[in-house]
Amino acid sequence: MHPLLVVVIVAAVAAAACWILSLITRDTSWVDRLWSIVPAVYVWIFAGAAGFADIRLDVMGVLVTLWAARLTFNFARKGGYTGMEDYRWEYLRGKMTPAQFQVFNILFIVIYQHALLVLITLPALTAYENRGTPFGVLDVVVAALFLLFLVGETIADQQQWDFHRHKAAEIAAGREPQQRFLTTGLWRFSRHPNFFFEQAQWWILVAFGMIAAGSPWQWTIIGTVLLTGVFIGSTRLTEGITKSKYPEYADYQATTSAVVPLPPRRARLARPA
Numbered sequence: 001m002h003p004l005l006v007v008v009i010v011a012a013v014a015a016a017a018c019w020i021l022s023l024i025t026r027d028t029s030w031v032d033r034l035w036s037i038v039p040a041v042y043v044w045i046f047a048g049a050a051g052f053a054d055i056r057l058d059v060m061g062v063l064v065t066l067w068a069a070r071l072t073f074n075f076a077r078k079g080g081y082t083g084m085e086d087y088r089w090e091y092l093r094g095k096m097t098p099a100q101f102q103v104f105n106i107l108f109i110v111i112y113q114h115a116l117l118v119l120i121t122l123p124a125l126t127a128y129e130n131r132g133t134p135f136g137v138l139d140v141v142v143a144a145l146f147l148l149f150l151v152g153e154t155i156a157d158q159q160q161w162d163f164h165r166h167k168a169a170e171i172a173a174g175r176e177p178q179q180r181f182l183t184t185g186l187w188r189f190s191r192h193p194n195f196f197f198e199q200a201q202w203w204i205l206v207a208f209g210m211i212a213a214g215s216p217w218q219w220t221i222i223g224t225v226l227l228t229g230v231f232i233g234s235t236r237l238t239e240g241i242t243k244s245k246y247p248e249y250a251d252y253q254a255t256t257s258a259v260v261p262l263p264p265r266r267a268r269l270a271r272p273a
Helices: 003-025 030-035 038-049 055-077 087-095 098-119 123-129 137-172 193-213 219-245 249-255
Strands: none
Touching (some): 003 030, 003 038, 003 123, 030 055, 030 098, 055 123, 055 137, 055 193, 087 098, 098 219, 123 193, 137 193
């Protein structure tokens, strides 16, 4: 059986399970709980189809597994596997009728996201189809960049985790936190450094496929393009919710890059007291 067909079958089973569970539990975060796991499974399916004999595919499998381990750990410590639903789905549920939300659930949360999780791993399909291409210096450079971005995201996640733990401790002690949202560390240079490093890693995976094929013109780039679009939409939604809670967030937006880490800008005008 062709490995792509195996991946599609696994994805279809996972999507069906997530949809059925969302109806039974009224919790739409089942896809979120698989988000960090199934991409590694898909890449290893392609590597296994090559008999684990292609160095490039094996390296891609190891790198995506490291990505999966980091994201799964971060999701777990936030309570993601304890039945807690993503606050964005709860927010959108309040903006829609029950029927509208169920349509959104099946079309976007379940079908679209599971399809996207397949598409972002398809550079491994390109590498599989061109597995005769020798593993070379470019592959080593790309792998090193992936690890660099992985370290960057790990640091950003840890800084966010430390901030929220400190904030929760201050509130529990009856004190008003001096900072209501994170603006220090990597977050001084980007409002979403974790989003930047996350996207960068998947663009690096695209590069492996390009190297294997010997050309940048590969249709398997489509998944990463779509993923970037999802992150843009998610960023706008997240910032809209944050700004509604903290009006001073507008000052942070005025001085700090949205995603790509850049030196802070000067505010044009101070926000009125």
